[in-house]
Amino acid sequence: MPRSPEPGDRSLPAPGPGEAELVAAEGGARLSVRGEWTLAHHAALAEHVRALSAQVGAAQVATVDVEGLAALDTAGARLLHTLLGAERVGALLADETALPRERRALLKAVADALADPVTPAAPAGYALGDVLAHIGQTMVVFRRHLAGLTGFVGLILETAVRVAVQPRRWRMTSLVANLERTGFDAVPIIALLTFLVGAVVAFLGATVLANFGASIFTVDLVAYSFLREFGVLLAAIIVAGRTASSFTAQIGSMRANEEIDAIRVLGLDPIELLVLPRVYALLIALPMLTFVAMVSGIVGGMVVSATTLDISPALFLSRIQDNVALIHFYVGMAKAPVFAFLIAVIGCLEGFRVEGSAQSVGEHTTSAVVQSIFVVIVVDAIAALFCMEMGW
Template sequence: MEKPADFSLTTAADRPTAALVGDWTAQQIGGAGEKLSDALRGQSDIALDLRKIRRLDTAGAYAVIGALGRGFDLTKIQARPETLRLMQLVGDAVQVEPVVRHEPKGFHDLTIRIGKGVVNVGKEALDTMAFLGQLLVVLGQTLVNLFVNPRRIRWASLVTMMERAGLDAIPIVAITSFFIGAVVGLLGANMLRQFGAEVFAVELIGIAVMREFNIIITAVLLAGRSASSFAAEIGSMKMNQEIDAMKVMGVDPFEALVLPRFGALLLTIPLLTFVATLAGLAGGMMVTWAALDLGPSFFLQRIVANVGVEQLWIGLSKGPVMAMVIAGIGCRQGLEVGGDVQSLGKRVTAAVVHAIFAIIAIDAIFALVYMQLDI
């Protein structure tokens, strides 16, 4: 049975002694620590008898040391060896002076943040290369299984991801591309009307939509829709330790989680790009028909004659690269999620931001390459 902490103060001929009894623990100490401190105040030479203490923890030892004050002498304490060791341990911890760390300011703080940023960029680059290498290994194994053991490929997951990431995105891609084509047509008509060249608005719409805006709009929408979804799904599995359970069962997370999403975007982005092209041309055609009185037959005739299908192939050629980048960034950020919700939100946001940045950068690289090749 636990007993509350208590003490008694006796005055001897040579030295006053405070005898502590009961349980000096966090649950039973109560106000005994303050009472002991008041009783010992002003006593310069006093001995402590802790032999009758039943239980003592760090809270009780801290209270006793606080009553004695700094610089207490263990030789004046009568106690069992284990009690003396605990008193010594707590006393050493109390006497340690706290280290005050001065936060850097101004230019010093700026250099530290720049250095941390450079280190983080290097770590991200190394992690990305490791992810890419592992993904290439899994892709190679999948290509071998496609001819040797097709049943090993997770066809159900692939088809499901194709529906979620591809077919379900058709409405938003079509609507967005329609309005983009309409805006391009309206701006082109207003600008070219000043030079009496309204008819060339058809070529402007065709080249802009078939060469650039179809794949850009599709990729940006997939970055916001699919990359964030991939990161959130894989990240939640990482938080719930489902990926660790898969590894224990001998299932490769890349083969089960990354590869179906990677293949789904790779196979569906040409379809989405083609839908975006049709919707963008339809939006531009509606504007030229309403604003310039150029009929649909005339619009399509000039598209075929002056723009050609080559522009469409140029736009479609960017699709596989965009798909690989979007799927890779989304899955990689999901695999980097830690054990808390804050990490999940951070990685999902990073997946969208990095994917959109990569899309713009890749499109610029394609534009420079095609310009050099005069395509």
């Protein structure tokens, strides 16, 4: 008569569906695993493991007996890992005599997969959510840029006040050199472009106003537009593209070559040495360039008026003197220092943000030009609304 296998009997594997039994023994409990741990018996094994897991976790399991394990596949290895836990599975794999080589390899593969699970792909978003997320990210970036710009402005003002009371620390050579590059070298291009724009404005005014028999008001159109808006705006946009990019490239290259760090090691202040001369130079240069732009634009309109409308230069200038108040010139000139300060600050700040590569220099140079032009146009629009409300 065949005998039933005893718990400690390892000679006969337990046939049929797999099972596990927790047996108390001296020196700690022993967990005996027997039968077929395969996908065919997965449902019954899952219930058995679920019922036994709490006991195994609470008991001090000293040994794991797998001699009675008749069959093992991936599903059974997964349940066995759940029952034993990662630490006991590791100890079982370390004992080369406990399991045959192929079963040990299978259990190890399952344990490694469970230790480093595959992260599921992020669920696909929906159109409105993606748009709102993009808007939120853009606002966070805008807030960070605004905070950085505000802090940099405060640092420049603090350094300017500290240096102003110490004339020996004024960088006159650097100021004159930057003034030449940002101001005098820009006069030809600004004069030419504003002359052409003034001619275009006069052509448009002559074309439209001639239908109403009011061609003489072309003079007023050219004068108002260049004294209040076009002169300072065109000069600021050209300077933003020409000078802000130059400031960013110069300071960015110095940062990429670690020259900024060398300046700090020498005990010098980069703001005092690099930023203040550029800011002061542009504060002086842009009002002068604005005046050149105003004169050139009016001259362009005057040439067109003389050639197409038979308005002589004397009549043109006389009408400007009689009909155009001086407040318009003051409004245009008052914007120039504000635009100059913002352009210089943005150009220098983007230079200090360069991270050390040629690609970073190009990216921040582009960013400096875009930000400068954007800020100039926004501030000009705000100033126009303010002046309109004030009646200026």
